[in-house]
Amino acid sequence: MKNRTLGLIKPQLAGNKTIIDNVEAEIRRHGLEIIATKHFKPSKSQLERFYADHKGKFFYDRLILTMGSGDVRAYILEGENVITKWRELIGPTKLYLAKYSHPDTFRSKFGLSDTRNGFHGSGNENEAINEINVMFDKY
Numbered sequence: 001m002k003n004r005t006l007g008l009i010k011p012q013l014a015g016n017k018t019i020i021d022n023v024e025a026e027i028r029r030h031g032l033e034i035i036a037t038k039h040f041k042p043s044k045s046q047l048e049r050f051y052a053d054h055k056g057k058f059f060y061d062r063l064i065l066t067m068g069s070g071d072v073r074a075y076i077l078e079g080e081n082v083i084t085k086w087r088e089l090i091g092p093t094k095l096y097l098a099k100y101s102h103p104d105t106f107r108s109k110f111g112l113s114d115t116r117n118g119f120h121g122s123g124n125e126n127e128a129i130n131e132i133n134v135m136f137d138k139y
């Protein structure tokens, strides 16, 4: 069954055309479809809704600050098993783990730190629906 997910290129990378072209080519190569794209600077209230589950964690303030520091590139992706496939393409949250054991992933290749890891992917179908609503204003 086809489903959808929210994919994000985070601010430190979203202005880099080479990275965008590379990411979009990989998305298509893996049989996934880009249903919608949005390039924009998320507001503080959007980010607070997006990351509500992380409020209070040690990296929360830095996460909201860096995610609001510039434009992100958001995608609604569709395909068989798209949530897992996109998360496999981006790789683990932690930079050392991405570099060490998942060297071919986007976070390994382009991530800058654990927080500025360059990419986001929804964790499950409910999260995908909520996150698409937050970033695409109920697209």
Ligand SMILES: Nc1ncnc2c1ncn2[C@@H]1O[C@H](COP(=O)(O)OP(=O)(O)OP(=O)(O)O)[C@@H](O)[C@H]1O
Pocket (backbone or CB within 6 Å): 054, 059, 063, 092, 093, 114, 115, 116, 117, 119, 120, 121, 123
């Ligand atoms: N230990 C951490 N140190 C610094 N930043 C972190 C840490 N854990 C998470 N973050 C930041 O918060 C974001 C959201 O955290 P989350 O745990 O949802 O990571 P994810 O990789 O998006 O998904 P998941 O952990 O469910 O695989 C991460 O992408 C990263 O930018």
